[in-house]
Amino acid sequence: MRRTSKGRHAAQAPWHRRARQAVHRSLRLRLVLVFVLLALAMAVTFIGGVQKAVSVGWREAARPLLVDYVDHLAREVGSPPSIARAQAITTRLPITLRISGPTVNWDSQPDAPRPGWARDSGWHHGAGGEGVENLLLRTTADGHRLEFGLNMQTWQQRPRIAWITLGVLLLLTALAYLYVRRLLRPLDDIRAGAERFGAGAFDEPIPVRCAHKPDELGQLAATINTMGGDIRQMLDAKRALLLAMSHELRSPLTRARLNAELLPETPAVDPQRQALLRDLGEMARLITDLLESERLAGSHAALHRESVDLVALAREVVAELGNRHAGAAAIAIHAPPGLAPVALDRARMRLLLRNLLDNALRHNHPFGQTSGNAAAAPPELRLQLHGDELGIEVRDYGPGVPPEHLAQLAQAFYRPDSARQRATGGVGLGLYLCRLVAQAHGGRLELRNAEPGLEVRVVLPVQAR
Numbered sequence: 216m217r218r219t220s221k222g223r224h225a226a227q228a229p230w231h232r233r234a235r236q237a238v239h240r241s242l243r244l245r246l247v248l249v250f251v252l253l254a255l256a257m258a259v260t261f262i263g264g265v266q267k268a269v270s271v272g273w274r275e276a277a278r279p280l281l282v283d284y285v286d287h288l289a290r291e292v293g294s295p296p297s298i299a300r301a302q303a304i305t306t307r308l309p310i311t312l313r314i315s316g317p318t319v320n321w322d323s324q325p326d327a328p329r330p331g332w333a334r335d336s337g338w339h340h341g342a343g344g345e346g347v348e349n350l351l352l353r354t355t356a357d358g359h360r361l362e363f364g365l366n367m368q369t370w371q372q373r374p375r376i377a378w379i380t381l382g383v384l385l386l387l388t389a390l391a392y393l394y395v396r397r398l399l400r401p402l403d404d405i406r407a408g409a410e411r412f413g414a415g416a417f418d419e420p421i422p423v424r425c426a427h428k429p430d431e432l433g434q435l436a437a438t439i440n441t442m443g444g445d446i447r448q449m450l451d452a453k454r455a456l457l458l459a460m461s462h463e464l465r466s467p468l469t470r471a472r473l474n475a476e477l478l479p480e481t482p483a484v485d486p487q488r489q490a491l492l493r494d495l496g497e498m499a500r501l502i503t504d505l506l507e508s509e510r511l512a513g514s515h516a517a518l519h520r521e522s523v524d525l526v527a528l529a530r531e532v533v534a535e536l537g538n539r540h541a542g543a544a545a546i547a548i549h550a551p552p553g554l555a556p557v558a559l560d561r562a563r564m565r566l567l568l569r570n571l572l573d574n575a576l577r578h579n580h581p582f583g584q585t586s587g588n589a590a591a592a593p594p595e596l597r598l599q600l601h602g603d604e605l606g607i608e609v610r611d612y613g614p615g616v617p618p619e620h621l622a623q624l625a626q627a628f629y630r631p632d633s634a635r636q637r638a639t640g641g642v643g644l645g646l647y648l649c650r651l652v653a654q655a656h657g658g659r660l661e662l663r664n665a666e667p668g669l670e671v672r673v674v675l676p677v678q679a680r
Contacts, residue, residue: 247392294355309366316359401432417447461502504644511651518560526550532568540576545593567652570645575611607673615664625650
């Protein structure tokens with residue numbers, strides 16, 4: 216629910232804020248923007264330099280040519296001005312012509328506004344200080360005034376080069392983005408590979424593009440693959456060491472338990488004998504859990520699936536826990552009527568239920584003791600079937616776990632001592648084994664604070680028998 220509300224809030228943000236966040240989070244977009252800005256800066260600099268060069272050489276080259284050509288057009292109009300020749304000139308050339316004088320008054324575009332330089336009496340000189348009359352204004356011998364200008368309608372009817380330029384720029388930007396995306400595609404492979412290595416899956420290495428001659432990203436992928444191989448070897452060596460130690464400890468532990476059983480059951484010795492047997496039993500269970508965790512974590516783990524009645528199995532586990540916890544019999548088991556057996560590994564499911572319920576009994580408040588505003592209730596076990604998924608939920612009514620510890624709670628040998636004391640906790644293998652059992656069945660383990668207490672949920676795919 217929290218993620219959904221967060222995503223809805225992000226979708227309701229203004230478009231410019233979403234665009235800024237997308238650019239900030241995407242290396243591809245930033246590189247494309249850098250390329251586009253660089254191209255625009257180069258284009259502006261080049262065009263500005265060309266314009267500056269042309270403006271500097273205007274008086275030496277273009278201005279004399281323009282003056283000479285306007286003189287030629289004025290002579291072609293004649294004196295007195297001929298309206299027929301003026302019309303022929305404006306038809307042939309993209310210019311306008313206005314004739315004013317004592318006998319002839321004619322305008323090629325009477326509805327068009329006069330040029331700004333003609334209306335504004337304050338602009339009489341060009342860039343070179345010469346009068347504008349020497350450029351576009353001429354006076355005939357009989358006193359008529361000729362005003363030449365550009366026909367803007369002709370220019371507006373032509374294709375707009377700006378739109379074509381913009382389209383080409385967008386096309387180049389799209390091509391640059393596609394190229395940058397292809398260039399940085401190995402980053403996605405590297406991120407996915409790093410996530411697999413972090414989850415302990417080392418079977419699939421990161422693909423290296425052009426492995427015979429890799430670029431910088433290819434070299435990075437190869438280096439991470441080498442690091443993943445080294446980590447895998449270290450983990451395999453650790454597992455082998457734990458398995459060897461666990462196997463070696465079983466023989467002396469069995470002999471110690473046998474010797475403890477042979478101690479006399481006298482009133483003076485029996486308390487120490489029972490305490491020793493309990494300690495030896497805890498050590499035996501610890502070694503069993505270590506062996507089982509390494510089997511499940513290894514690539515050779517295999518399940519022996521059979522038809523399992525989870526309700527009956529849960530009652531058996533509760534009965535077994537009654538020898539260690541006085542309140543085990545009060546555990547409430549909730550299951551839908553007629554829950555069909557499912558194909559599971561019976562031994563591993565017994566281990567999962569035992570660890571979940573044992574963990575709940577350890578950390579639940581004593582029954583009847585007040586927890587907050589109400590008396591603490593016994594732990595609960597819920598079995599739920601939703602479509603093709605089976606849910607196993609175990610909840611206690613204890614102090615719960617600080618939120619910052621939830622993500623690490625199912626890791627091996629992890630114990631949030633600030634929340635659960637050593638006297639009430641194990642060695643940190645219970646929930647880790649539950650997670651391995653769930654993953655071995657193709658499922659997952661989820662933890663959350665139920666307030667009060669901790670709720671552990673295991674979701675398994677159903678294979679009905």
